[in-house]
Amino acid sequence: MPNKNLAPRDQRIDDALDTAGVRHRATLKQEWPLLLLLVFVWGALWQDFSPGNLLFGAIIALVIVNLFPLPPVVLSGRLNLWYCVKLFAWFLGQVIAASVHVAWLAVVRGKQTRSSVIAVPLRTDSDLIVMTVGHVLTLIPGSFVLDVDRSSSTLYLHYIDVDSAREVEKARENIRDIERRLIMAIGSQDEYEAIKNECSPRVRRKKEQP
Amino acid sequence: MEIFLDILVAVLLILGCLMSLIAGIGLLTFPDMLTRMHAATKPQVLGFLLIFAGLAIHLRNWTIVPVLIVAWAMQLLTAPVSAHMIGRSGYRTKHAAKDTLFSDELRQVVDKVSSGSATGAIPVVDSQDHEQDGK
Numbered sequence: 001m002p003n004k005n006l007a008p009r010d011q012r013i014d015d016a017l018d019t020a021g022v023r024h025r026a027t028l029k030q031e032w033p034l035l036l037l038l039v040f041v042w043g044a045l046w047q048d049f050s051p052g053n054l055l056f057g058a059i060i061a062l063v064i065v066n067l068f069p070l071p072p073v074v075l076s077g078r079l080n081l082w083y084c085v086k087l088f089a090w091f092l093g094q095v096i097a098a099s100v101h102v103a104w105l106a107v108v109r110g111k112q113t114r115s116s117v118i119a120v121p122l123r124t125d126s127d128l129i130v131m132t133v134g135h136v137l138t139l140i141p142g143s144f145v146l147d148v149d150r151s152s153s154t155l156y157l158h159y160i161d162v163d164s165a166r167e168v169e170k171a172r173e174n175i176r177d178i179e180r181r182l183i184m185a186i187g188s189q190d191e192y193e194a195i196k197n198e199c200s201p202r203v204r205r206k207k208e209q210p
Numbered sequence: 211m212e213i214f215l216d217i218l219v220a221v222l223l224i225l226g227c228l229m230s231l232i233a234g235i236g237l238l239t240f241p242d243m244l245t246r247m248h249a250a251t252k253p254q255v256l257g258f259l260l261i262f263a264g265l266a267i268h269l270r271n272w273t274i275v276p277v278l279i280v281a282w283a284m285q286l287l288t289a290p291v292s293a294h295m296i297g298r299s300g301y302r303t304k305h306a307a308k309d310t311l312f313s314d315e316l317r318q319v320v321d322k323v324s325s326g327s328a329t330g331a332i333p334v335v336d337s338q339d340h341e342q343d344g345k
Contacts, residue, residue: 044276092259099229099256106236106249113245117301119315138290141252145294146244146301147316156316158244158297163312 025069034073035061076126076188083185090181091136098141105161116162117146120175122153124183124191130155132186133179143171215267222264229257243305244297251293254285 028035035058042057043049105113122130130153134145137157147156159171180198183191236249262278301316308314 040276041280044280047273047277049276095256099252102236102248102252103229103232106232106239110239111241113240114310114312115245116312117314117316119319134294135286135290138251138293139255139286141248141255144247144251144290144297146297147319149319156319158247160245160248165313168313 031065031073033075033079035065038064073128075128076186076191078187078189078192080185083181087181087185091140094140102141102160109161113161114163115158115160116168116171118157118159118162118168118171118175120155120157120172122155122176122179123195124153124179124187126188126191129179129182129187129191132182133175136178136182137175143175219264219268222260222267226257226260226264229253229260233257241310243300245310247293247297247300251289254289258282258285 038061039054039057042060043054046053046057122133124130124133127150130148130150134148134155137155138144142161143157143159145155146158148154149156155175157175159168162168162171180195183195187195230253233249233253237246240246240249259282262282266275266278302320308317
């Protein structure tokens with residue numbers, strides 16, 4: 001179904017309906033990565049990736065997204081696989097390190113654990129990036145999103161084992177590093193250009209020291 | 211080779227289960243609701259990954275791997291949503307002990323919003339006053 005009321009570069013949709021009261025619908029061009037995922041799920045559930053089965057899965061995916069339309073997920077139209085792989089490897093490392101840290105807190109510190117609620121203003125305007133930053137930081141043990149201010153792209157998070165002003169700043173910097181990595185991987189071209197020359201906090205600290 | 215793989219599977223499964231045990235310990239030892247949320251919502255990320263890796267090696271069957279990936283991905287998609295919903299509503303109740311927090315940058319915002327709705331209620335009181343005046 002063609003979509004006239006949604007510019008492809010729109011990063012944010014404020015309502016399920018546009019000003020004319022027409023429901024926003026994603027175009028096939030915006031939706032194909034998600035359709036591909038549905039086909040993958042279909043194949044995985046049947047444990048059968050033969051062409052016939054995948055074709056049937058594709059038909060079912062098309063029928064489903066047209067019968068039960070959701071507000072479109074606005075993808076940025078840019079995907080860098082190398083940064084995606086890097087992001088995933090970094091994510092796994094963070095999850096392992098943080099799991100050990102939280103386990104240590106649970107067994108040793110217990111009741112003495114102090115944490116903080118931190119506001120992190122993000123640089124992006126994209127709903128998708130704000131949402132994925134929130135997802136990634138929640139999946140890494142030690143922090144989860146309490147609240148979101150969408151108009152200013154600010155995340156309010158609960159961060160465990162943060163009990164000094166220096167650690168608050170460090171935690172904030174970590175979250176903005178997640179944002180940087182996500183924009184490098186899936187952010188729009190403009191945001192990628194804006195953030196390309198920034199390096200990770202650890203490298204920056206090393207540069208500032210000498 | 212076979213025995214080596216079996217040992218690897220055992221190690222992966224036990225490490226994965228250990229994550230759930232630690233989550234249980236965390237639920238008991240952490241001081242307040244928000245801190246407990248960390249223990250309650252996180253074991254599936256690493257724990258499931260280890261258990262699924264163990265399963266994939268143990269079953270020695272490639273067709274099972276996509277199913278395990280889908281199951282893990284579903285966990286990754288849904289766990290943060292529940293953590294956020296419980297945390298968000300829990301923060302606004304008495305169960306979120308504020309004395310275990312070092313700093314709280316959300317407090318002001320929530321207070322401002324709730325006092326904002328209180329001033330928004332004033333016209334209602336005014337209209338009642340007018341009605342009483344009229345009588």
